[in-house]
Amino acid sequence: MGATHSASEEVRELEGKTGFSSDQIEQLHRRFKHLSGDQPTIRNLRKGPSGLADEINFEDFLTIMSYFRPIDTTMDEERVQLCRKEKLRFLFHMYDSDSDGRITLEEYRNVVEELLSGNPHIEKESARSIADGAMMEAASVCVGRMEPDQVYEGITFDDFLKIWQGIDIETKMHVRFLNMETIALCH
Amino acid sequence: MDSAELAGKIVYTWLTLVLGFILLPSAFGLSLGISELYMKILVKTLEWATLRIEKGVSKESVLKSSASVGIIQRDESPMEKGLSGLRGRDFELSDVFYFSKKGLEAIVEDEVTQRFSSEELVSWNLLTRTNVNFQYISPKLTMVWVLGVIVRYCVLLPLRVTLAFIGISFLVIGTTLVGQLPESSLRNRLSELVHLTCCRICVRALSGTIHYHNKQYRPQKGGICVANHTSPIDVLILTTDGCYAMVGQVHGGLMGIIQRAMVKACPHVWFERSEMKDRHLVTKRLREHIADKKKLPILIFPEGTCINNTSVMMFKKGSFEIGGTIYPVAIKYNPQFGDAFWNSSKYNMVSYLLRMMTSWAIVCDVWYMPPVTREEGEDAVQFANRVKSAIAIQGGLTELPWDGGLKRAKVKDTFKEEQQKNYSKMIVGNGSLNSELD
Numbered sequence: 081m082g083a084t085h086s087a088s089e090e091v092r093e094l095e096g097k098t099g100f101s102s103d104q105i106e107q108l109h110r111r112f113k114h115l116s117g118d119q120p121t122i123r124n125l126r127k128g129p130s131g132l133a134d135e136i137n138f139e140d141f142l143t144i145m146s147y148f149r150p151i152d153t154t155m156d157e158e159r160v161q162l163c164r165k166e167k168l169r170f171l172f173h174m175y176d177s178d179s180d181g182r183i184t185l186e187e188y189r190n191v192v193e194e195l196l197s198g199n200p201h202i203e204k205e206s207a208r209s210i211a212d213g214a215m216m217e218a219a220s221v222c223v224g225r226m227e228p229d230q231v232y233e234g235i236t237f238d239d240f241l242k243i244w245q246g247i248d249i250e251t252k253m254h255v256r257f258l259n260m261e262t263i264a265l266c267h
Numbered sequence: 268m269d270s271a272e273l274a275g276k277i278v279y280t281w282l283t284l285v286l287g288f289i290l291l292p293s294a295f296g297l298s299l300g301i302s303e304l305y306m307k308i309l310v311k312t313l314e315w316a317t318l319r320i321e322k323g324v325s326k327e328s329v330l331k332s333s334a335s336v337g338i339i340q341r342d343e344s345p346m347e348k349g350l351s352g353l354r355g356r357d358f359e360l361s362d363v364f365y366f367s368k369k370g371l372e373a374i375v376e377d378e379v380t381q382r383f384s385s386e387e388l389v390s391w392n393l394l395t396r397t398n399v400n401f402q403y404i405s406p407k408l409t410m411v412w413v414l415g416v417i418v419r420y421c422v423l424l425p426l427r428v429t430l431a432f433i434g435i436s437f438l439v440i441g442t443t444l445v446g447q448l449p450e451s452s453l454r455n456r457l458s459e460l461v462h463l464t465c466c467r468i469c470v471r472a473l474s475g476t477i478h479y480h481n482k483q484y485r486p487q488k489g490g491i492c493v494a495n496h497t498s499p500i501d502v503l504i505l506t507t508d509g510c511y512a513m514v515g516q517v518h519g520g521l522m523g524i525i526q527r528a529m530v531k532a533c534p535h536v537w538f539e540r541s542e543m544k545d546r547h548l549v550t551k552r553l554r555e556h557i558a559d560k561k562k563l564p565i566l567i568f569p570e571g572t573c574i575n576n577t578s579v580m581m582f583k584k585g586s587f588e589i590g591g592t593i594y595p596v597a598i599k600y601n602p603q604f605g606d607a608f609w610n611s612s613k614y615n616m617v618s619y620l621l622r623m624m625t626s627w628a629i630v631c632d633v634w635y636m637p638p639v640t641r642e643e644g645e646d647a648v649q650f651a652n653r654v655k656s657a658i659a660i661q662g663g664l665t666e667l668p669w670d671g672g673l674k675r676a677k678v679k680d681t682f683k684e685e686q687q688k689n690y691s692k693m694i695v696g697n698g699s700l701n702s703e704l705d
Contacts, residue, residue, distance in 0.1 A: 111375060114384070148371050171363060195362070196691040252364035255371055 098146035112138050150254040172240050182234030383674045385606045419625050427472045427624040434468035439528040446531030466507040474628040484635035486564040486594035494596040496568035497576040498609040511566035557591045570671045575608040578665040582655045584647035592638045597662035601630040634661045
């Protein structure tokens with residue numbers, strides 16, 4: 081009795097935190113168990129530099145999923161902005177591998193190389209120049225005209241937000257989670 | 268009468284009944300109609316149960332029928348479409364969105380890993396093991412379930428175990444005896460008889476109901492029979508209707524005993540584990556076998572591993588390089604009566620067999636299909652895919668290009684690299700740089 085009581089407490093907590101319904105949480109929990117081999121955490125994630133966890137538990141799993149939920153447009157403007165910021169922050173962290181709050185040129189280059197590395201025709205130089213070009217563009221958006229010897233440190237989170245201002249990320253960064261209840265009742 | 272005598276009498280009566288009602292008819296290929304009656308009662312009971320469950324579902328306690336519908340609706344748009352939009356052809360920060368979305372979709376639900384676990388049923392079939400969320404619906408249903416448990420574990424299970432025991436011992440003893448005879452047509456006929464009788468007994472041991480379709484296309488001597496693979500029981504199902512030469516690895520334990528016994532009566536092709544790795548050796552031995560038109564058709568499962576009977580995965584091209592005539596066979600189990608899929612990472616052979624013997628029944632359809640041969644200009648891979656599609660369509664299964672070996676192995680890096688290649692082709696073209704830099 082006690083066990084089930086606390087389990088549903090947890091589910092409610094997760095529901096509140098992430099916005100998934102209890103059915104969806106149960107389904108995702110089953111998937112999590114499958115991926116983790118019935119362990120409480122998923123291990124053996126790619127070992128990266130400090131800042132990357134090497135294991136995640138179900139709550140982290142669910143939190144990451146919730147970043148991809150569509151923004152509920154019926155919410156007020158402030159909440160919509162908050163959701164957007166959360167999504168962009170997630171993305172920012174994907175680029176900023178050492179979590180120092182700035183995407184430096186080096187980190188940017190790493191991401192571009194990672195995405196393009198499969199193609200044997202592309203040399204490292206091309207990947208670099210692409211990254212450099214993109215970085216320049218970002219600089220011009222964020223800082224405006226720079227002095228010739230001014231060095232651009234890196235993209236901060238605020239700069240990142242500035243780049244994305246006005247651009248609709250909604251259509252790009254969401255996964256359509258189905259509402260389990262409506263399906264079941266159709267039978 | 269004291270208890271020992273009583274026990275003796277019971278066992279004696281039991282064995283006589285079994286002999287009379289099951290073994291003798293099996294030997295002659297007859298059926299007394301008992302299993303048909305059982306199936307009819309079973310079907311009626313399950314229908315009733317389904318109706319009761321549907322009636323009993325209230326607004327709050329929803330039926331978790333998430334079987335074939337997943338939790339997400341995947342975005343199937345290809346890379347070009349997904350990345351286009353506000354961008355030019357150069358690299359954009361937003362490109363990462365597309366990849367992270369695709370990645371997340373794959374993490375939540377992919378079409379391959381779900382094939383390595385049992386299919387979820389649309390409506391409960393009164394077995395605890397298929398009830399993902401046990402919900403108390405009504406006392407009547409619970410009573411029927413309890414009755415079902417009693418019938419399955421106390422009546423059916425002992426019967427089935429007895430039959431299985433008798434069947435396997437008869438097989439081992441029979442084939443050893445027949446193996447003593449000199450090589451002659453009498454010996455072949457006897458070995459066929461022993462084979463078929465034992466298979467029929469074993470099928471009754473699982474309460475199997477098998478429908479064979481298109482028997483005119485049954486595999487002939489000197490050919491190769493290929494089928495989709497769901498469990499070791501596939502072999503039993505096919506051999507009940509004809510004799511085949513098996514191909515496979517030498518196992519230890521119970522399987523090993525059966526294998527060694529079978530080889531004595533008629534030539535099968537068993538390989539040592541180390542020999543399996545040498546593809547040329549395997550191909551050579553199989554070619555020799557089918558060249559001899561008097562030898563039985565070879566039975567091969569090209570998927571290489573057990574899949575859960577909802578889809579057909581990549582057929583390995585090895586079997587299709589041997590030449591000769593291929594006889595495709597599609598096998599489809601009805602999951603409502605019992606789940607035949609062997610999840611070898613979860614259950615070992617013995618617990619799997621116990622699960623089989625405590626299900627309601629094993630019901631399946633077998634479709635024999637017209638023989639095919641490799642066409643001019645078709646290579647082994649294309650041929651394999653052609654046969655795979657035919658089997659998938661006939662059996663009503665989905666077709667997946669993925670390798671069944673992914674059950675245990677990781678995806679090869681070449682797949683990841685291909686995605687990267689596609690992306691970089693979009694950005695940079697084939698080696699020429701496309702952007703204007705200050």
